[in-house]
Amino acid sequence: MDSISNTQLENTLLSSRLKLALVFIFLLTLLLLVRIYNLQVVHHEYYQEESLGNQMRTLPIIPSRGKIFDRNGQILATNKLTYQLTLTPEKVGNISKTLIGLEKQGFIDQEDIQLYYKNRKRFRKFHNIPVKLNLSEQQVAKFLVSNQFPGVDIEPYFHRVYPHNASSVHALGYVSRMSKKDKALYDKRNYSGTLFVGKVGIEKQYESLLHGQTGLKQIERNVSGRVIDTQIITPAIAGQNLYLSLDLDMQKKAEELLKGKRGAIVAIDTRNGEVLALVSTPIYNPNWFVNGISHANYNSLQSSSDIPQLNRTVQGLYPPASTIKPMVALAGLEQGTIDNQSSVFDRGYYQLPGVKRKFHNWDRNGHGRVNVTDAIARSNDVFFYDLANKMGIDNLHNGLNLFNFGQKTGIDIPGEQGGILPSKSWKKINKNEPWYKGETLNTGIGQGFMTSSPLQLAVATAALANKGQLLKPILLKNTQLLGQSITEVKKAVGRQIPIHDIKNWETVIDGMRQVIYSPKGTARRLNNKLGYTLAGKTGTAQVFGLDAEEVYIAEKLEEKLRDHALFTGFAPIENPQIAIAVVVENAGSGSSKAAPLARQVLDVYFNKHLDNELAQ
Structure with missing residues (x-):
């Protein structure tokens, strides 16, 4: 009975297990059929595209970057066809091993490997990712002869060059x-x-024009990964060529004159605001940055106390010193504080009523009686101390504000600084202190809190030259699409400074003329075989304040504590074409260290224009 009973139990268990197995097989079969249906019917198009994608890929076509020229068509930035080493991740089995192999063969170094890992997130696995740029011809030849690295290729590209x-x-x-x-x-x-973008200057300001439009291409590979066909879907559109208002000859002359110095020279066209020269020194080589700057070059820039990367023309802020005296005089004349007959007696210093402190003239012997034109010509401090005191800081601020001091000029390069035009409210906000009369006197001679960039000085001087037209400086002169004609860039209309009496402007300009032509003018040495008429103003800016009776002796000071040398001017006087501003850091006298530099840059401009007139 026990044996029969056990057989029945076993049969029952077997039957149950068979049924369970059949159900399981049915479910698996059903799941497989659903999966097949899903793959073959529901998502047929998707997986068909994915399958084709193993053979077909859509890749970008990088446009050729636009070139940059000076106003005369001399090339400033261009492109050179060169080669890069690329790696395609989906075609490389072991990326780390491949990179190490390339390093052992001498094609790349540790910096290249680190840069690859840093940049690869920007690319998809089927992209050809740059590993080494600007390969030499020897490297290209060596690689092509002994290519042992699947998925690593040599590709041509355009490399930015600054000739x-x-x-x-x-x-x-x-x-x-x-x-x-x-x-x-x-x-x-x-x-x-895209591998490269503009980082500073015109390259950054007009990145969208220079870059162009990226195209698309479709490539087909065989089973071994070799490209067997390429179809252009959308062609790339090259970036626009830019023609700047700069004159390369003037640029190089200014750079030569400032070599070994820290300083800036800016020259602008007084008729339309075009920037003819924009030079800041020290300078550095932009070619260093294109493929990634080396540690040695980077450290040389970062460790330099002269700060080569500082664009002193728009970012360097200096006390404008006596270069603003013509604008202060004009403000006094236009506001009726003085007239062209007003004068003061200079005994070598000025004192505020009831104050013991003496505010000295730069010439402690004094200039005797001086009127407004004498004061500009001889850069007399006492006249302007007296004028500033009579005007008060609010009127002085308002007069200088008309010339855009304390504000950006709006030039078309990044990073411009606006400088400081002080006032009672400015000091309260920034220093939380009251304003003192002595500070008004210092502002009247361009010292104290006031700072300005060389570009601001050039723009203000141009406004004096053309009697009130405050120009917006611009570097971009023309643009050109590939294969098309050159298009002139529309200039911004400048702001007109209100004129109360044109004779006041003529009085101030006469004072600037006497700076050059008067026997006592501070820049009279410039009037030596001068082939054009020139009006100007010298300036010597204190880097730090002296005690009332302390005498400035440059030789006893560290070089970077010595006075800055400045000069501003315009020419010709009768029909102004060009305004210039020169700042030489810690050089001393503006009349001896800055004015001669301006003369030599202006000579380049006028000699070239004379040659053009003779050629016509």
Whole structure:
């Protein structure tokens, strides 16, 4: 009975297990059929595209970057066809092993490997990711002869070149490898595959014009990954060529004159605001940055106390010193505080009523009786101390504000600083202190809290030259699409400074003329075989304040504590064409150290124009 009973139990268990197994097989079969249906019917198109994608890929076509020229068509920035080493992740089995192999063969170094890992997130796995840029011909030949690295290729690309090296770098700027921060700034689709973008200067300001429009191409690979066909879907559109208002000859002359010095020279066309020269020294080579600056070059820039990367023309802020005396005189005349017959007696110093402190003239012997034109010609401090005191800081501020001091000029390069035009409210906000009369006197001679950039001084001087037209300086003169004619850039209309009496302007300009032509003018040495008429103003800016009776002796001071030398001017006087501002840091006298530099830059301009007239 027990044996029969056990057999029945076993049969029952077997039957149950068979049924369970059949159900399980049915479910598995059903799941498989559903999966097949899903793959073959529901998602047929998707997987068909994915399958084709193993053979067909859509890749960006990087446009050729626009070139940059000076106003006369001399090339300032161009492109050179060169080669890069690329790696395609989906075609490389072991990326780390491949990179180490390339390093052992001498094709790349540790910096290249680190940069690859840093940049690869910007690319998809089927992109050809740059590993080494600007390969030499020997490297290309060596790689092609002994290519042992599947998925690693040599590809041509256009490399940015600045043929004049350091010249004009602070105006041009430079391009460098696109960073994560840059990626967030620009259109993702248009910058797909782009390696370089403008970082400073014109290269950054007009990045969208220079870059162009990225195209698309479809490539077909065989089973071994070799490209067997390429179809252009959308052609790339090259970036626009830019023609700047700069004159390269003037640029190089200014750079030569400032070599070994810290300083700036700015020259602008008084008729339309075009910037003819924009030079800041020291300069540096923009070619260093294109493929990634070396540690040695980077350290040399970062460790330099002269700060080569500072664009002193728009970012350097200096006490304008006596170069603003013509504008102060004009403010006094226009507001009726003085007239062209007003004079003061200079005994070598000025004192505020009831104050013991003496505010000395630069010439402690004094100039005797001086009127407004004498005061400008001889840069007399006492006249302007007296005028500033009579005007008061509010009127003085209002008069200088008309010339845009304390504000940006709006030039078309990044990074411009506005400087300081002090007032009672400015000091209260920034120093939380009251205003003192002595500070008004210092402002009247361009010292104290007041600061200005060389560009601001050039723009203000141009406004004096053309009697009230405050120009917006501009570097971009013309643009050109590939294969099309040159198009002139529309200039911004300048602001007109209100004129109360044109004779006041003529009085001030006469004072600036006497700076050059009067026997006692501070820049009379410039009037030696001068082939054009010139009006100007010298300035010597204190870097730090002296005690009332302390005498300035440059030789006893550290070089960087010595006075800055300044000069501003315009020419010709009768029909102004060009205004100039020169600042030489810690050089001393403006009349001896800055004015002669301005004369030599202006000579280049007028000699060239004379040659053009003779040629016509």
